[in-house]
Amino acid sequence: MRVVETPSDLQLEGEIGFVPTMGAFHDGHLSLFRAAREENELVVVSLFVNPAQFDEDEDLGRYPRNATRDFELAEEAGVDVLFVPDRDEMYPPGFQTWVEVEQLGSMLEGQHRPGHFRGVATVCLKLFNLVRPQRAYFGQKDAQQVAVVKQMVRDLAVPVEIRVLPTVRDASGLALSSRNDLLSPEERERALSLPRALEARDQNLLDGLEVDYFEEADFEPRVLAAAVRVGGTRLIDNVVLEGDPS
Ligand code: AMP
Numbered sequence: 001m002r003v004v005e006t007p008s009d010l011q012l013e014g015e016i017g018f019v020p021t022m023g024a025f026h027d028g029h030l031s032l033f034r035a036a037r038e039e040n041e042l043v044v045v046s047l048f049v050n051p052a053q054f055d056e057d058e059d060l061g062r063y064p065r066n067a068t069r070d071f072e073l074a075e076e077a078g079v080d081v082l083f084v085p086d087r088d089e090m091y092p093p094g095f096q097t098w099v100e101v102e103q104l105g106s107m108l109e110g111q112h113r114p115g116h117f118r119g120v121a122t123v124c125l126k127l128f129n130l131v132r133p134q135r136a137y138f139g140q141k142d143a144q145q146v147a148v149v150k151q152m153v154r155d156l157a158v159p160v161e162i163r164v165l166p167t168v169r170d171a172s173g174l175a176l177s178s179r180n181d182l183l184s185p186e187e188r189e190r191a192l193s194l195p196r197a198l199e200a201r202d203q204n205l206l207d208g209l210e211v212d213y214f215e216e217a218d219f220e221p222r223v224l225a226a227a228v229r230v231g232g233t234r235l236i237d238n239v240v241l242e243g244d245p246s
Contacts, residue, residue: 014041018133024178033077053119
């Protein structure tokens with residue numbers, strides 16, 4: 001596996017499967033790497049904790065980072081190129097061009113995290129332009145992110161196929177997330193009411209958690225999506241109500 005920091009060193013050839021990530025890899029990421037491995041000649045993974053999609057500096061500072069382990073896991077999963085651009089590469093001085101997916105980007109998550117999807121859409125488009133993949137892989141865990149990225153790709157005729165993989169959960173039902181690393185054992189226990197409430201379609205089961213939203217959303221497929229705060233950590237999850245997440 002090659003680790004590349006500068007876009008001019010990417011020098012990619014062949015059919016490319018691309019997985020954009022923010023690191024602290026878990027089995028959710030690995031399922032995307034494996035799908036990309038099966039379907040493409042070359043697998044490129046980006047690791048960039050995108051400051052533009054965080055609304056609070058505190059949240060950005062707390063975001064889990066584990067570069068050494070990420071490197072090992074990516075290599076084991078058969079990733080060919082790990083692209084780790086620095087902040088100035090992605091947002092050079094004077095940067096001023098943003099992608100705004102107006103409606104899909106302002107509801108649910110967008111309402112509670114203003115500017116979040118502007119940051120997501122912009123960094124994804126820039127990464128697509130640098131990597132030029134045939135296919136890009138995303139997790140259904142972030143259902144609204146999938147909807148926003150698909151809309152951008154359609155609206156701006158970006159030449160990439162968006163592939164979506166199901167949410168990976170641990171044995172207790174909690175959706176894997178890099179942010180789970182921030183939970184204390186007691187908080188982790190309390191966080192289990194999130195998947196339980198979604199599974200039962202019953203917001204009352206979120207008793208004791210601070211709820212940002214618990215709402216059906218008309219994405220493709222339709223989902224019941226929720227965001228909660230457990231202590232200082234914000235978690236999102238969703239269940240598919242109809243159709244196939246892939
Ligand atoms: P992140 O590093 O959290 O930005 O996530 C990178 C990609 O992995 C995104 O497309 C996420 O939707 C996906 N992902 C994160 N957690 C999971 C999960 N538990 N199951 C499936 N995909 C996931």
